[in-house]
Amino acid sequence: MLLFIYSQLVRLALPLILIRLWWRGRQAPARRKNWCHRLGYVPRMTGRIVWVHAVSVGETIAAGPLVRQLLARDPHTRVLMTAMTDTGQAQARKMFGDQVSYAYAPYDTPGALRRFLKRVNPAVLVIMETEIWPNMIVQCHRRDVPSILVNARLSERSAQGYEKVRALVAPVMDNLTWIAAQAESDARRFRRIGVSASRVEVTGSVKFDVEIPAATRSAASELRASLGERPVWIAGSTHQGEDAILLAAHRKLLAQYPSALLILVPRHPERFDTVAELSCAEGFTVARRSREACSEKTEVYLGDAMGELMMLYGAADVAFVGGSLVERGGHNPLEPAAWGLPVLSGENVFNFETIYEQFRTHDGVRFVQGEDELANTLAQLFSDPSQAEALGQRAQAVVNRNRGALERVVEGIARQF
Structure with missing residues (x-):
């Protein structure tokens, strides 16, 4: 009976769904x-x-x-x-x-x-x-x-x-x-x-059986070479309400590391323009991957091409996984971990709690709250490469252990x- 009622409600809503x-x-x-x-x-x-x-x-x-x-x-x-x-x-x-x-x-x-x-x-x-x-x-x-x-x-x-x-x-x-x-x-x-x-x-x-194709590794290596020796961090799969926090953290990081680059990758394509406008309004020098190359003056590199997040992770030194500073439940940390990157995240990871529990157990993730803690953690990792490498290795070990x-x-x- 309840299935019948559910089906009728979906039928009634169908015209509105199609209009939307x-x-x-x-x-x-x-x-x-x-x-x-x-x-x-x-x-x-x-x-x-x-x-x-x-x-x-x-x-x-x-x-x-x-x-x-x-x-x-x-x-x-x-x-x-x-x-x-x-x-x-x-x-x-x-x-x-x-x-x-x-x-x-x-x-x-x-x-x-x-x-x-x-x-x-x-x-x-x-x-x-x-x-x-x-x-x-x-x-x-x-x-x-x-x-x-x-x-x-x-x-x-x-x-x-x-x-x-x-x-x-x-x-x-x-x-x-x-x-x-x-x-x-x-x-x-x-x-x-x-x-x-x-x-x-x-x-x-099955997400632990993540693959990094040879073509992806090659493209990441080529992009990284074009970015030079500057510190690079990436924020992947970000959501509305999160980008402003990440940009504020990047501003604080630039005070210590003026050449630092943020690769910012919104989760949904319809937000590409909005995030680009926000980044420019905040005074950052912005380059959009779909339109222009990243120069040495670029402070925010917007990943606005579909299907490139895995490759972009491979061009960074540290990764922040989005959807976790806002009530979205987080996103998959295994892709940056498979690269051996240090993984940072907010505390809202209920959609991936089983996976994140593995990272917590083996100290393969750093959880941050707000722009100050994120900026401080980034600065700490950039100032101590051995610490960053160890964190990345622990994250990668979690992936390999669970294949x-x-x-x-x-x-x-x-x-x-």
Whole structure:
């Protein structure tokens, strides 16, 4: 009954959702492209299809090694990658080109999912992390399509929210075939909201199996050489309300290190112009990567090209991971850690609590609060390279120590179809 009510509410909201999609598409035309996919009208596919759903950029990047393993394991398998955002789809295309197929995921109504499944006829659905859409899972179950949640995480905050609507959530979760949880704490919370213990397995996080392609290493090395010997720090995946704090910290750092450079990479492309304007208004000399080269006079280098964050991390000396000085829950610290960089973060990391717990345990991260502490920590690391190197090595060791989840997840997926 609750699923029926939920579906009716989504149907009622659908006209407003489509209007919003059209409205936001004024400045980002890519959002309007293939809008019919949202209603389930995707190109028909044949063969053995593995449907991989990754909601946005972060999940798409995390899905990369998994998709490569699936393709290598069985060359006859076709992979369809779906996302909810245009940036997620653009990231997937940049990673895989014509190796896989792409579509926007349908909105979560029974009709849209039935149309989508009829056209694609997947052998299995692989959902990255905790993108739980009731009709997506239920409609797959009704067509005998196994639904698998991989790299699954569930924070205490989310678990408490799901418990409030347990009557809706429990039947949906019962339709999942297998959940590959990042940690025992995640598995325990899934069991709390109605998942059978036999369907939950702790595999670890596939994000620890992060890859740095040779081309990315080469591009990072080339960029770093162009920046010279100056101190360079990067703030990746920043959010509204965070950039002003980071710029204030950079101003304080410049008082001690006048040649220091901040590579500032906003999380969402629609904020590129806003952050560029803010940086200029604060009096910094700004260069935008998409438009001009970074000169020796540049104080803020704006990373405004999609899909380059991993490479930009490799050109820095210290990394701050965004979404953590504001209530966003943080972002993935494993990419800078894989480079062996010292990792800094704010305290708001509830979306990555399992991963950050590993870093806390092994002293592989420095947590900072506010512009003063951030600036002081940066100055300390730049003044003591051996301390910075040791912090980076500990962060990299955390990544290496936890590799192996990917193989376990791929084996688990293979068992389901």
